[in-house]
Amino acid sequence: QVQLQESGPGLVKPSQTLSLTCTASGGSISSGGYYWSWIRQHPGKGLEWIGYIYYSGDTFYNPSLKSRATISVDTSKNQFSLRLISVNAADTAVYYCASMLWSWYFDLWGRGTLVTVSS
Amino acid sequence: QSALTQPPSASGSPGQSVTISCTGTSSDVGNYHYVSWYQQHPGKAPKLMIYEVSKRPSGVPDRFSGSKSGNTASLTVSGLQAEDEADYYCSSSAVSNNLIFGGGTKLTVL
Numbered sequence: 685q686v687q688l689q690e691s692g693p694g695l696v697k698p699s700q701t702l703s704l705t706c707t708a709s710g711g712s713i714s715s716g717g718y719y720w721s722w723i724r725q726h727p728g729k730g731l732e733w734i735g736y737i738y739y740s741g742d743t744f745y746n747p748s749l750k751s752r753a754t755i756s757v758d759t760s761k762n763q764f765s766l767r768l769i770s771v772n773a774a775d776t777a778v779y780y781c782a783s784m785l786w787s788w789y790f791d792l793w794g795r796g797t798l799v800t801v802s803s
Numbered sequence: 804q805s806a807l808t809q810p811p812s813a814s815g816s817p818g819q820s821v822t823i824s825c826t827g828t829s830s831d832v833g834n835y836h837y838v839s840w841y842q843q844h845p846g847k848a849p850k851l852m853i854y855e856v857s858k859r860p861s862g863v864p865d866r867f868s869g870s871k872s873g874n875t876a877s878l879t880v881s882g883l884q885a886e887d888e889a890d891y892y893c894s895s896s897a898v899s900n901n902l903i904f905g906g907g908t909k910l911t912v913l
Contacts, residue, residue, distance in 0.1 A: 712888065716904055728807060728909075730892060730904055730905065730906045730907045731841075731849065731892055731894070731904040731907075732904065733894075733901075733902040733903070744900050746804075746902070747899065747901060780848060780849075784865060785854075787836075787837045787854065787855050787896075788835075788837040788839070788894070788895075788896040788902055789837070789839040789851060789854035789855070789894070790839070790841070790849070790851060791851050791854075791860065793848040793850075794848065795848055796848050
């Protein structure tokens, strides 16, 4: 059973770049069939899909974040990553990595990591 | 694209049934069969409960069922149990290869 674990700084200053990594264990992200995704949840609020990457490197993003988000993959490390530029307080959220199937559902989630944007 | 509309809260007594709605538009729920439902307990990651409108992943009790009519999808929890108390979120694929979530429903077991 694949497990996902997010890692990265818990505090980012306004206007800087948020960088998170998701490490998969117990399986290979190169095995195909999964779209490796990032989702966030603002404190006390609902979920927001950020985007996904396929192991081949193909990406797709939520139009509302497309200009600031970049998802990349490192198959040698069994990891995929999120970069979000020019952050502000509205980017404070719990960030989850998850695996998505072709019919747009997330079958596996990481535990999530809280990122706070503050000076 | 706006979030799917869910009631903020729902409740029922143990053993009863409760249905949570998820209303979208013809650009998402109404045009795609890719509606999913997630259960989230406080401080935990969401858990997949229903996918492709009405399919249940292995391990999810058959007390949970999903359906769709027009632009509205629904999650029904039958035989309510205390452990069903949680937040529930729907999601749907949408035009332009997008995915949107509902605002969430807090289910209370009385």
